[in-house]
Amino acid sequence: MIDPSIIVDGAKRxxxxxxxxxxxxxxxxxxxxxxxxxxxxxxxxxxKISALWARITNKxxxxxxxxxxxxxxxLNDQIPLDIxxxxxxxxxxxxxxxxxxxxTQDLTEIIQTDEEKKAAAMQMAxxxxxxxxxxxxxxxxxxxYVSALKITEELRREIENELLEAEKEFARFAEELRRLDxxxxxxxxxxxxxxxxxxxxxxxx
Numbered sequence: 001m002i003d004p005s006i007i008v009d010g011a012k013r014x015x016x017x018x019x020x021x022x023x024x025x026x027x028x029x030x031x032x033x034x035x036x037x038x039x040x041x042x043x044x045x046x047x048k049i050s051a052l053w054a055r056i057t058n059k060x061x062x063x064x065x066x067x068x069x070x071x072x073x074x075l076n077d078q079i080p081l082d083i084x085x086x087x088x089x090x091x092x093x094x095x096x097x098x099x100x101x102x103x104t105q106d107l108t109e110i111i112q113t114d115e116e117k118k119a120a121a122m123q124m125a126x127x128x129x130x131x132x133x134x135x136x137x138x139x140x141x142x143x144x145y146v147s148a149l150k151i152t153e154e155l156r157r158e159i160e161n162e163l164l165e166a167e168k169e170f171a172r173f174a175e176e177l178r179r180l181d182x183x184x185x186x187x188x189x190x191x192x193x194x195x196x197x198x199x200x201x202x203x204x205x
Contacts, residue, residue, distance in 0.1 A: 007121065048122065061110055061120070
């Protein structure tokens, strides 16, 4: 059986590539930044999810996964509703429609094939990669979700490889983030200096 923490750990490794100053932003600002400044990574995750589900004809499997992943995103109360909805719908191609009455047992009964299990696991993984840090309630639900999928060792290796690919993809943009972070610090420093000089001049008048 797969270690449920694999998805959470993969998302955290990607999140840790973001410079510390950007982590001080509110979640909505970080998500907007990723969509605006890093569209290639956002579209990479979106394309991966789309390709995985394109091979699956079981519509109920996709619907169940969309509901379960909506539920997990719903648990993050730091992200405004419109941002959650936009993030979810753009990256999954499905409607954001949480249903807190759904249980993980529903997934066990609906999702049967290895392809369905992989698509279900990776939809969660890519969403978490874009979302970044997650709270304890979300982490517990992700672990429950992955356990319910009953993923084999072979699939676990495939999922690990997919996550490594996502990490490499994001690493391409980490340098740009660091450059922007340095630029932001420099601009802030120059602005603070200009304000101080202006204040000193006013004091002399």
